[in-house]
Amino acid sequence: xxxxxxxxxxxxxxxxxxxxxxxxxxxxxxxxxxKVLKQMPRxxxxxxxxxxxxxxxTALLLDPGTRVSLVPSQEGDATVFKLxxxxxxxxxxxxxxGAGGLPKGIDFKALSRLDSPKIKTLLSQWAxxxxxxxxxxxxxxxxxxxxxxxxxxxxxxxxxxxDLIKAAPSTLFSQDIKGLMLQLLKQYDTLDAxxxxxxxxxxxxxxxxxxxxxxVLDTGKSLIPFPIFGPDVFSFGQIFIDAGKQNKQxxxxxxxxxxxxxxxxxxxLGPVRADFSMFKKALSGGFKLANQETCDFIKHLLxxxxxxLIDNGYLVHELFCEVARTEEIESSSLVExxxxxxDARVLNVVV
Numbered sequence: 001x002x003x004x005x006x007x008x009x010x011x012x013x014x015x016x017x018x019x020x021x022x023x024x025x026x027x028x029x030x031x032x033x034x035k036v037l038k039q040m041p042r043x044x045x046x047x048x049x050x051x052x053x054x055x056x057x058t059a060l061l062l063d064p065g066t067r068v069s070l071v072p073s074q075e076g077d078a079t080v081f082k083l084x085x086x087x088x089x090x091x092x093x094x095x096x097x098g099a100g101g102l103p104k105g106i107d108f109k110a111l112s113r114l115d116s117p118k119i120k121t122l123l124s125q126w127a128x129x130x131x132x133x134x135x136x137x138x139x140x141x142x143x144x145x146x147x148x149x150x151x152x153x154x155x156x157x158x159x160x161x162x163d164l165i166k167a168a169p170s171t172l173f174s175q176d177i178k179g180l181m182l183q184l185l186k187q188y189d190t191l192d193a194x195x196x197x198x199x200x201x202x203x204x205x206x207x208x209x210x211x212x213x214x215x216v217l218d219t220g221k222s223l224i225p226f227p228i229f230g231p232d233v234f235s236f237g238q239i240f241i242d243a244g245k246q247n248k249q250x251x252x253x254x255x256x257x258x259x260x261x262x263x264x265x266x267x268x269l270g271p272v273r274a275d276f277s278m279f280k281k282a283l284s285g286g287f288k289l290a291n292q293e294t295c296d297f298i299k300h301l302l303x304x305x306x307x308x309l310i311d312n313g314y315l316v317h318e319l320f321c322e323v324a325r326t327e328e329i330e331s332s333s334l335v336e337x338x339x340x341x342x343d344a345r346v347l348n349v350v351v
Contacts, residue, residue, distance in 0.1 A: 011058065012070070012081040015044065018055035024079060026072040031282045032081075033317055036066040056081065069277060069284050069317065071257065082257070118174045119184075123227050126177060141224045141239070146178025146206040147213065178206045205236060216338055220244045220256075223338045228264055237264035240334040260285075263334050269294050271329040283309070284317040288324035295321050 014024065026032065037046040040055060045062055047054050049070070060083065062068065070081040126144040142148060152172055173179040181203050184191075191199070209225050216222075220243040225236045242259040262274040269289065276285030289295045302319045309316050327333060 012045075012047075012056035012060070012083070013058070014079040014081075015055045015057055018053070019079070024049075024052065024054065026079075030072070031279050031284075031317060032070045032072060033284075034068050034070055034081075036062045036064050036068065038064050067318075071279060118180060122174065122177055122180060126227055138224065138239070138241075141226050144175065144177055145225060146176055146181075146203075147210055147224065149176050149178040149206075150210075152176060152179075178203060181206075212335060212338055221338055223334055228266075237262065238331075238334045240337050242337070261334055261337065263329065263331070269297075271324075273324060273329050273333070281313055282315040282317060284319070286318070286320035286322065288322055288328050290324065290329060292323055295323050 032049055034047045034049040037048055037053065039045050039062075043059060044055050044057050045060075047056055047068075068083055070083060072079060072081050074080070122144060126140065156172065173183045181199050185196070185199050185203070206225070209223060212223055222239075222241045224239045224241070226239065228237045240259075240261040240263075244256050244258075256279075258278045260276050260278065263271070265271050271290050273288040274285065275288070276283055287295075287298050289298060298321045302321065306316050306319055
């Protein structure tokens with residue numbers, strides 16, 4: 001059971017006394033940066049927005065000094081802000097999911113000893129490469145990463161015999177990492193103990209991701225694994241995507257705020273978490289790292305990252321870097337974000 005969550009509607013309403021004559025102007029759909037100045041009686045807080053101090057009514061727990069990204073809208077005579085995602089310092093409980101941690105590493109030497117060209121090829125295709133932007137990377141993670149293996153098998157089973165032969169089922173195993181690992185496990189008696197252990201752990205990890213994603217199928221959230229290679233250890237990085245649940249049939253995907261978190265353990269930098277919020281082409285976000293030395297190193301790279309994002313057509317509101325709390329960079333931290341109740345999604349420390 002998930003406990004310790006403060007459930008609050010994701011909205012703030014400007015109080016009339018702080019905006020006489022509705023003098024606060026905004027463009028529909030724009031993203032605004034604000035700072036929480038102080039908490040007020042009767043569930044209100046003071047915000048500093050565009051140089052103006054506004055009092056808003058909200059049930060959200062936001063600490064003074066917290067920076068937030070807001071999207072304004074008009075509801076009748078009221079101006080309403082939707083919280084895109086809080087910056088560091090937002091209040092909120094710690095979640096214990098009971099889901100268990102993911103493996104910290106799998107013996108890469110055992111993987112190498114399998115001497116399977118198919119594994120090496122598929123892992124290379126599945127892996128994250130940083131040389132050039134890859135706009136199809138999520139599709140690759142999903143298609144090759146084993147999360148859809150049973151769906152692929154189900155589709156084959158529904159085909160007429162003639163179409164099934166044309167589909168060449170044997171090739172399906174070489175194009176899906178879970179299918180390939182299961183195929184290799186059929187050779188159980190010929191594998192050494194370390195290879196059997198590695199294959200079993202690999203499949204169990206993929207299945208854990210499958211179960212987690214199945215639990216939140218209708219929430220607009222996904223947790224997707226991808227491979228990271230070290231000198232001796234193969235491990236999993238994770239991408240968490242929260243596109244929000246579509247509330248209206250007419251609501252367009254482009255009108256929704258998307259939160260994306262990436263968690264990986266790098267040999268030189270240690271654990272790294274990157275959190276970004278995007279609304280259309282506007283984004284803000286940053287990095288959480290294990291220590292100040294690593295954080296200082298990344299800070300020097302942020303201007304270069306901003307230029308690359310702008311060159312790719314993004315409007316960058318803010319990039320930051322900070323030392324993470326231990327629980328924010330644990331392997332189970334994105335699992336906790338995945339399993340949070342939908343009404344409490346604004347408590348994710350995402351930006």
